[in-house]
Amino acid sequence: MAKLLEIKNLHASIAGKEILRGVNLTINEGEVHAIMGRNGAGKSTLSAVLTGHPAYTVTEGSVLLRGKDLLAMEPEIRAREGVFLSFQYPVEIPGVSMTNFMRAAINEKRAYEGKEPLSAKEFLTLMREKRKLVEMADKLSNRSVNEGFSGGEKKKNEIFQMAMLEPCLSILDETDSGLDIDALRIVAEGVNRLKTPHNASIVITHYQRLLDYIVPDFVHVLADGQIIKTGDKSLALELEEHGYEHLT
Amino acid sequence: MHLNLKNMDTSTLHKGDRFEHVFLNEPVDIHIIQEAGSTVKIHILNLPSLQEKNEERLNRIIIDQTGPNCTTEIYGLAYLQGEAKVTTETHVNHLVGEGKSDQLIKFVLEDQAQGRFLGELKIAPDAQKVESHQTNRNLVLSADAEMRTQPQLEIYADDVQASHGASTGQLDEAALFYMQQRGISKQKARQLLVNAFMMDVINTISEESLRENLINTLSLD
Structure with missing residues (x-):
């Protein structure tokens, strides 16, 4: 199996406060990794650092994506290289329609890959096809990005965008938060259907619940900015039963 | 309704008339007296790709609503680059009641551009049942650009609906x-x-x- 992502001794801070204190993690193509941990353990910081959020500073360590230095890339280049973040709190962008937003994203990625932009017809066909995957209403694509979307619609919209962009590495940051059981099932099925032998996912979650639907190959426990334990899916069940207390 | 706006200081819009105009990079310095039931809808647009970058301009509109049931709408959009300086002044006077006015004025400032909005709104003591809204939103895209905004509201009637808001941000x-x-x-x-x-x-x-x-x-x- 080809190595997709290699994180070595990653340290990162925000406003001078160190949050990640030496994370090591290797992800191969075709794998699903769950990262669990308490609030403040550094889970969301890890996703922010991998996607290049400007508020965080990497102070030590390296991250390679298919052998390329991920940390040297601008956020949009990371995205075009195939890193996708399903945001915990998707951002509302009033006045920017889903269609214009998605067209810009698709065509800038295609330009980066040396491909022609999609024609209007090809683009709309693709939108229609991918919307079905998450049972997203057609009317949502005429609206401004995430504006006035319910919590469930926002998360479906994240997975819809993931389907459009076909990333090699998807990071799902607390995708289950704020979802009722039906929306959770739709979102999880969408994620599962997008799985191929060549892409991989990092599923960040507090709860075992999501992992009933998106079954991980590995479960990592993040505490105080480090991965302190790695296991298979049974580790998630163990955490559900005994909490994080006995690990730390 | 056509008003001859060239070299104009003051024009009167007669009862029930409607005047609508988009000033696109044109000088604006007008005073319109609105009689009962008349409608004014004005856009003042100062847009970059369409004009000299370093111009200085004063846009000024004075509106007197002198009869009931008048409607005034003023929209402004200035997108300024380089060393452009644009001031937009609106003076809306509700001299009688039962009138409406709506204003939405926006500036986008880049480089060393300077924008200024002065929005004077008066509602006379007897001008009851007036509905008046004034909104000014500004986007400052450069540390060297500058926006000054001065809403001036003088409301002397008590039975009115009046709102105003101004915000400047990135x-x-x-x-x-x-x-x-x-x-x-x-x-x-x-x-x-x-x-x-x-x-x-x-x-x-x-x-x-x-x-x-x-x-x-x-x-x-």
Whole structure:
């Protein structure tokens, strides 16, 4: 199996406060990794650092994506290289329609890959096809990005965008938060259907619940900015039963 | 209704008349006296790709609502680059009751551009049942650009609905990052946000051909 992502001794801070204190993690193509941990353990910081959020500073360590230095890339280049973040709190962008937003994203990625932009017809066909995957209403694509979307619609919209962009590495940051059981099932099925032998996912979650639907190959426990334990899916069940207390 | 606005100081809009005009990079210095039931809808647009970058301009509109049931709508959009300096002044006087006025004035400032909005609104003591809204929103895209905004409200009647709001800020960093995370360059993301900001005003232009023309010329779509 080809190595997709290699994180070595990653340290990162925000406003001078160190949050990640030496994370090591290797992800191969075709794998699903769950990262669990308490609030403040550094889970969301890890996703922010991998996607290049400007508020965080990497102070030590390296991250390679298919052998390329991920940390040297601008956020949009990371995205075009195939890193996708399903945001915990998707951002509302009033006045920017889903269609214009998605067209810009698709065509800038295609330009980066040396491909022609999609024609209007090809683009709309693709939108229609991918919307079905998450049972997203057609009317949502005429609206401004995430504006006035319910919590469930926002998360479906994240997975819809993931389907459009076909990333090699998807990071799902607390995708289950704020979802009722039906929306959770739709979102999880969408994620599962997008799985191929060549892409991989990092599923960040507090709860075992999501992992009933998106079954991980590995479960990592993040505490105080480090991965302190790695296991298979049974580790998630163990955490559900005994909490994080006995690990730390 | 056509008003001869060339070299005009004061014009009267007679009972029930409607005057609508888009001033696109044209000098504006007008005083309109509105009689009962008349309607004014004015756009003042100062747009970059269509004009000299370093111009200085004063836009001034004075409106006197002298009869009941008048409606006044004033929309302003200035997108300034280089060392452009634009001041937009609106003076709306509700001299009698039962009138409406709506104002939406926006500035986008780049480089060393300077924008100024002075919005004077008066509601006379007897001018009851007036409904009046004034909104000023400004986007400052450069540390060297400067916006000054001065709403001046003098409301002497007590049974009125009046609101005003002014805000000056930068582009939403969270929205920029969200778009970059989808592979959109920072430059394109900024452009999408600025376009959205401008479209609010462009969308209020009644004449479809002019609206479409502006959207195309400014690549807003």
